[in-house]
Each structure stands twice: as structure tokens, then as C-alpha cells.
Amino acid sequence: DQQVKQNSPSLSVQEGRISILNCDYTNSMFDYFLWYKKYPAEGPTFLISISSIKDKNEDGRFTVFLNKSAKHLSLHIVPSQPGDSAVYFCAASEGGYQKVTFGTGTKLQVIP
Amino acid sequence: EAGVAQSPRYKIIEKRQSVAFWCNPISGHATLYWYQQILGQGPKLLIQFQNNGVVDDSQLPKDRFSAERLKGVDSTLKIQPAKLEDSAVYLCASSLSADTQYFGPGTRLTVL
Numbered sequence: 001d002q003q004v005k006q007n008s009p010s011l012s013v014q015e016g017r018i019s020i021l022n023c024d025y026t027n028s029m030f031d032y033f034l035w036y037k038k039y040p041a042e043g044p045t046f047l048i049s050i051s052s053i054k055d056k057n058e059d060g061r062f063t064v065f066l067n068k069s070a071k072h073l074s075l076h077i078v079p080s081q082p083g084d085s086a087v088y089f090c091a092a093s094e095g096g097y098q099k100v101t102f103g104t105g106t107k108l109q110v111i112p
Numbered sequence: 113e114a115g116v117a118q119s120p121r122y123k124i125i126e127k128r129q130s131v132a133f134w135c136n137p138i139s140g141h142a143t144l145y146w147y148q149q150i151l152g153q154g155p156k157l158l159i160q161f162q163n164n165g166v167v168d169d170s171q172l173p174k175d176r177f178s179a180e181r182l183k184g185v186d187s188t189l190k191i192q193p194a195k196l197e198d199s200a201v202y203l204c205a206s207s208l209s210a211d212t213q214y215f216g217p218g219t220r221l222t223v224l
Binding site: 004036041042043044045046049089091099100101102103104105 | 116152153154155156157160168203205212213214215216217218
């Protein structure tokens with residue numbers, strides 16, 4: 001049972017344009033959501049998070065939006081840069097950071 | 113600040129053999145996690161330690177997998193005996209308590 005779903009395995013975007021990565025979840029008890037970025041042969045690195053009490057969190061070029069009624073979140077990267085090319089994992093947890101459940105990832109390619 | 117260290121980086125074994133992975137977390141991080149990431153999937157939590165006590169091992173296949181964290185610092189994950197389906201990247205992560213997790217580079221295990 002996949003509680004966190006990333007339905008797009010890959011995404012290609014031109015440099016300078018907006019990248020939008022989507023994530024859906026099924027467990028209504030999730031109250032904390034995170035995005036991790038992973039380069040080949042490296043472990044995932046934390047990117048940005050959002051609590052369920054918010055609907056938006058912004059950090060520089062990265063913004064995460066949360067729609068609790070739709071059980072959907074998205075990561076916006078603007079403007080996209082070639083160094084953003086990586087696999088992005090959506091993750092969710094109950095009770096803060098406890099027992100994080102990861103999605104399957106979306107591979108983003110930013111084309112120069 | 114040194115990151116999470118893991119060794120070996122790569123391991124190839126035959127089925128029914130035993131294998132062990134080692135993790136050294138970031139200094140001072142009380143919480144340590146082991147994840148299994150099968151190709152095309154997101155990381156799946158196997159076990160979580162708080163200091164040297166187990167917080168969650170509900171997804172650890174205990175008939176063949178074991179993990180320990182002696183003295184609340186380093187940790188080892190063992191598979192005995194290995195099966196073909198154990199081929200995956202094994203990721204170790206640590207956090208100060210229950211907050212942002214920092215991942216190591218992982219150990220890629222191939223079971224033939």
C-alpha cells in the first residue's frame with residue numbers, strides 16, 4: 001500500500017522555467033511533509049518541509065504547497081537551474097518527523 | 113562538520129551468504145535510521161534507534177535482518193542469509209532527535 005505517491009517518474013524542464021513536482025498521499029494522519037533531493041551515488045538531502053497547519057512554505061527558489069483537502073502537495077522550483085537535475089522524493093510523517101514514509105521519486109532534468 | 117559515514121560503498125555476495133553494513137552517524141546525533149531502497153522505489157525505513165534503544169523496527173524482516181547500535185553511536189546492519197530480493201541500496205541516516213534526517217551515501221548490495 002503506497003501511502004505517498006509520485007505519479008510522474010520523470011520531468012524535463014528548460015533552464016530558467018518553473019519546475020513543478022507533484023505528490024499525493026492517502027494517510028490523513030500525516031501532519032508533516034518533506035522534500036528530499038538525491039544526486040546519483042549520494043544519499044538524499046533535505047530540501048524543504050511543511051507542516052499540515054500551513055499551506056505554503058518558501059525557501060529561496062523552492063516553494064512547497066499543501067492542499068490538505070485534496071491530499072496533495074507540490075514543489076515549485078523557479079527559476080530552474082541545471083544543478084537542480086536530480087531525483088526528488090516526497091515524504092510524509094505522523095507526529096512530526098517520526099517514521100517518515102517516502103514516495104517513489106521524480107527524476108528532474110533541467111535542460112540548459 | 114563530517115557527514116554520515118557508511119561502509120562498504122558496494123558489496124556483491126551470493127544468495128544465502130551473510131553481509132554486514134556499518135554506519136557512523138553525525139557526532140551528537142541521538143537518532144539513527146536504516147533504510148532499504150530498492151531500485152525504482154523510495155527509501156523504506158527498516159529500523160530506528162534513539163541512542164542505543166530501538167524505537168521502531170516494525171518493517172525489519174527479523175528472520176534474516178538484525179541491527180545494533182552499541183554505545184549509542186555506530187551501528188551495524190546484518191543480513192543472514194541474504195536473498196535475491198535483498199539487492200538494494202542500504203541507507204543510514206541520523207538526526208539530533210526527531211528532526212531533519214541527514215543521510216549517508218549508502219551501500220549498494222547486489223545478491224547473485
